[in-house]
Amino acid sequence: DRAAGLQRGPERTKLLTVTVVGGGFSGVEGFGELLALATALLKQYPEIGPDEPAFHLVEARDRILPEVTDRPGAWVVRSLEKRGARVHLNTQMVSAEGGRVRLSDGTEYDSGLLVWTAGNAANPIVHNHSDLPVDERGLLTVRADLRVTTGTEVVPDAWAAGDDASVPDLAAGRAGARTVPNAQHAVRQGKLLAKNILASLRGRPTKDYVHRSLGVVATLGLGRGIFQYRRLVVKGFPAWLMHRGYHVLAIPSWERKTRVFAVWVTALLYGRDIVSLASVQHPREAFVSRGELRGGEEPAQSGDRLTA
Template structure:
């Protein structure tokens, strides 16, 4: 679709971001707004919604990558879809500046109402060498790359005669002890253990997984007792859990650690793999707007999900999800705001869709209120952790709850069927530990065939 083909004579509800919030709002409103003579326009660089809680399972090979995504064009047929990114929001004049993907053309798009649902990015810090070495766990591409990289390191280690090189290849470091980090390291360790058991040149004791967390505990979303039990389980599996510890510098393959208490050096780790899961930050494009943001870079919104400044709500502006500071009326959220997770995002989107239609019909809006039943986490096959109505669960019951909840929560019947089918096949045939090589460099074979010199430099994530 070219700019000239975009609707110009219909009221436009512009949705910035096609993740949980954007996808859900668009799905719920597309037909009703089309029938009323308007158009819903969704702008996102990706042509799909990524179900982020499944990224650790994609990295571990439990789910195929595409099954953890929900395609826009198949499910938002009554929407106007733009694969691009919003670079500026001028709400005073009701227009945005959009840049097409792959540095495509830039153009302005007018709107009547806007839903800002741009989500979040990986939160990083100005640590020397971090950007050059680490990889996140925030996109489907990162999850696939991590999976293949870890399995490739195992094969590399099995063919080296150098104990130092083997140790470095089989040392996997994950930074961040929240849900993302814990699920990532637990799932990867489970997968790596299976892969090593299938390789007679290595033994499981060759593996070294290290979890680094700057705080004194992990998983603040669950009870302290359950978090301590998760730490105990990880350590029983050989995972080193370093609390009150952070990364001070990354010097090529050497990760230097620091004690967060007295800021003293806390050792070094020689590793080929550094996975960064130390939290998220609101998408930065929102700073290029005339909408109010708080000290953490999030949009200020009211409990009814309208963007709200010091003088009250902004007419025609809505926001929810990770990019917004949504008040948590239950009082359970840190700082009085909802935590940035999928559970809140999906429910906020449903409430927002109802409020948008209520506003169109002159009806009163309702505040977002959700008292969570608890939280669930997968820690590898048949292993999990959960806190449900203040009851702590572990092992198989928690793992089953994790799978049932997220299998239910991913949108569309198509994706639910694919996910449950793949889980079932894995239970029958076992975990798939086959890596796909050179996904980061797919032209490698062709360049070699064409006689072009392929770089001999050491591969990296």
């Protein structure tokens, strides 16, 4: 919206340039969705040419989406590039001072939006402010039944699950394998943790956590996605449908499932519901910046107020 009000030039180019750092699931999904949103928005801004928005995905390794195998990963890169995006593999962001992005491959440009999705880390409170045992990544070490352990001894009455726990992955069939930090594991571990606490209080044996991955699925924007389960790969629209279907089923309670599904159906019928969040936070800004209202001055009558 701001770019459309400017003449072509460096400021407008900067506003239309997006950088996402990190080619993991969060980075690629966020990047694909932003690209799809920007493409949809262009229909409402004929002042902006289709060649103007620039999308850069920066990834330090030679491939994106580490959870899928090489060929589907390469397909995702090609499909993003076909949509006009630039994917910088084997490249790190060196600096982004003042919005000036410098990449290790020598590329330099101004970017109005920078999204950082390069990795997650253990919660510092646990490893800095508790004496509970943690591994080299700072994650709580637990046995397969989710009791916290030093490796040799169980810590009495301490349990952990989810992203901040280093849980043995018994389904992986490899010694030392740990479950990856995703909701697929976290939700199941949470349920087992509750059952195991109850079992231990009642003097019954606890159960080990074992879960075989149901596959990985990512969206790449509206109507596009990728799914992989072992050697089975589904691309494009069917993968996107599977993503939506799986996630709506994963939402807790039928009330929530129905609400979310209803919003999706409305969007299917009437298209994207595009609202400027900036206008919601600062509704007066457009008037103030155009000189129609001075900062701090209220409109004459409440009826004059505009709603987004």
